[in-house]
Amino acid sequence: MFDLAVPRFDPCYYRAQFAIFAHHPDLVYLDNAATTQKPAAVLDAERQYYEYCNANVHRGAHRLAVAATDAFEGARATVARFINAASCDEIIFTRGTTEAINLIANTFGESPEQLSAGDEIIVSTLEHHANIVPWQMLAQRRGVLIKPLNLTTEGEIDLTHLAQLLASPRARLLAISHASNAIGSIQDIRAICQLAHQRDCKVLVDGAQAIAHLPVDVRALDCDFYVFSGHKAYGPTGIGAAYIRSDILRTLPPWQGGGEMIAVVSFSGTTYASPPQRLEAGTPPIAQAVGLAAALDWLSGLDREAMHAHESSLHRQLEDGLRQIPGVVIHGQARQKVSLTSMSFAPIHPYDVAQFLDNRGIAVRVGHHCAQPLIHSLGISGTLRASLALYNTADDVNRFLAALSETLEILA
Amino acid sequence: MNAISASSSTSLEPAASEHADPRFAHPFGNPGHANAIDLAELARQLDAAASWEAKNRLLVQLAKQLPDWSPEQKTPDRKVAGCESQVWLAFSPIKQAENNVSWQLAADSDSRIVKGLLALVLTAYNQRSDSGQFDFEAWLNERGMQRFLSASRGNGLRAITRTISEHWQNQPQPNRA
Structure with a gap:
């Protein structure tokens, strides 16, 4: 039949x-x-955004500005849903994975509450340069130490070595990829986060190679940071996201100054907006965020x-x-x-x-x-x-x- | 194509064709070599290679005529930065006349295609004394080889020609040193 x-x-x-x-x-x-490559759903979404509701976000007193803001904040909600963040406010839009890691290095890394000279950042040998160099630059600025994490001969994280590195009371952050861009190894992020959190060490996960292929649930993984790019998940270039868990996010200082990220500006002193706006200075990549949301919706529909x-x-x-x-x-x-x-x-x-x-x-x-x-x-x-x-x-x-x-x- | 001065009988340097170092005894832009290859001959061969595959096969064939360097010769100071593959360049002065020195070039790469491209570079620049006489990029473009000049780090052709130009500009002329 x-x-x-x-x-x-x-x-x-x-x-x-x-x-x-x-x-x-x-x-x-x-x-x-x-x-x-990019599916029609993504190309259409960007084009429709420009054709039907292009305006700047968050400020305009007119209907297009409202539509643009709704589209942009709607995209943030789509990203939050896609990775199961607890709140949309935990999603910071960036240009991509690289900028997301630099953002974290320049905010979490600069926060005296989070890091002091002599503290240690564990970086796995698998990492893309984007998850190595921002930490080296931070180490130079703040006197923190980079501890390379070894691999097994198969190309997996050496968990014994990780336990040794985590035994140090100065280990504050572990930077690790969900999946290696060079050799493909998938790490057991949930187990790694458990180990790290037992030692009060936070975990940043580079999800650039995972986001298009693996289910990502940041609450199930229990990571503190998760970063990825849109363009490796069928979305546009120039857009990515940093998930930062809200209890950490609240403590972070701004990194880039400008419009959008402030509450009050005066020459006697400026106060900053709450996150996520505090970490998104200037006009954001609005159409690209809309395109990213279209890509994630398209993936979710499969x-x-x-x-x-x-x-x-x-x-x-x-x-x-x-x-x-x-x-x-x-x-x-x-x-x-x-x-x-x-x-x-x-x-x-x-x-x-x-x-x-x-x-x-x-x-x-x-x-x-x-x-x-x-x-x-x-x-x-x-x-x-x-x-x-x-x-x-x-x-x-x-x-x-x-x-x-x-x-x-x-x-x- | 090369502008070569008549050899001086007073030259203390070996003639290029009988260079003691086997790295320099290659046919590319070396009129004294038994199987000398000049740019006209290379142009003929490249123009006859219609497809990209044919051009790549030709580059691999040309690479075979360029002597391999020993590991000891592949020193860091001879390495050209900016290539995805490894490239080494060496220069040997040839005293052409009292105030005229040209350079015999040798090169190697761990990539056969890049080594084939190096054969083109050597043919264009070998035994010259300055970089201002010949537009190598225009010559490559005429051969339909412009993809090898793209900004990609893949072959680093521009890094190689820049290194040669800088050598000419920076090295003191040995007969004046």
Whole structure:
């Protein structure tokens, strides 16, 4: 009667919503960890915002300003809902993950209540430079110490080492990624937060690589900070968010000064608005926030379990295929990985491989992936990274594997 | 294409073709080499390579004619910053006439494609004494190779040509030193 074996998740149905694949029909886009493509729902939302309700937010005494403010604050509510924050006020809009981490380093990091000279910030070796350099800059300013957290040979956090670092009474903050952009390892954030909180150490989670792939519930994870970018989750560039738990948020000083973030300004003294406005100086990226909310709503409308099963199945196909190709070394053997794989082909350079893949319409990333401490700890100078998203298909993976085999023969 | 002064009989430097250091004994822009390759020949080969794949294959072939450096020769001071792959450059003076020194160039990279691009660079700049005579980027554009000049850090071609120009500007002329 009916074929009940229909796939639960049809990537081609969603792929059709991404105009870029109509303009580049032969494109095999496997650089999703750098940025994802944008569905019509996101492009339409930004365009409609500009066409129907563009105005500045929070101040105007006219109907468009009210509509714009509603759209912007509605976007904040969508972000809060998407990650299950307790309140919309715990969401600060930023330009992206990098700015979100810099915001936290410049507010939490500058707060005498939170950090004193000699305190320690634990930073995992997996981290993207965006989750290393702001802490190094803070260490220079405030005399706090950076404690690198080791990895296991599989590329997971070394929990024994973490316990050792947390044993220090000066450990105040742990900065850790939910999923590694370079080798894909997913960390057990809930367990890590539990360990850290037992020692009164706060946890900042870099969710840039998790937000599009994993369910994120900041209250279940019990993290203190969670940051991510819109553009890696089908949303626009130039917008991201910092979740900051309200009890911490209340204590934070401002970082950038300007309009929007003040209560009263006079030359004898200025008082600041309450969060989140205190931390959002100037006109915010309004249309981008609307676009981000459209992306998160669009993701929420999918069967995300089925989406995850699809991405995991493609990722298995990818890694199984790679193991059949002589000369390929896969980096990162974590038990749980997001749908990306880093690989190298010594002595063949990843850049050369990527050039030949590009000749065949296949887009990948090569290099150190802004994670030099990790790449050096693997004893290599760089990798080629293939990263999957929900619109990738089994055919994409097969084309990648076939092209990679041919390329390695050409370069042998 | 290269403006080369007639060799001086008083030169104390080895002729480029018989350079004692094997890194410098390559055919690119080296008219004394048995299989010398000049820009006209490279232009002919690149123009004949119609597709990107053909161009990339050609670069890999050219790379094979550029001698590999030993690990000891790949010193940090010879490394060009700003490339995703590793690139090393070396200069050896060739005394052409009493007041005229040109430079024999050698280069290596861990990327075959970048090493092929280095072969193009060497052909353009080898045995020259200054950087103002030849527009290498325009030459690459004429060959349809402009993608290699993009701002991407991938191959760092601009970083390489800048290093050569800076060397010319900063190094004292050895015959005047």
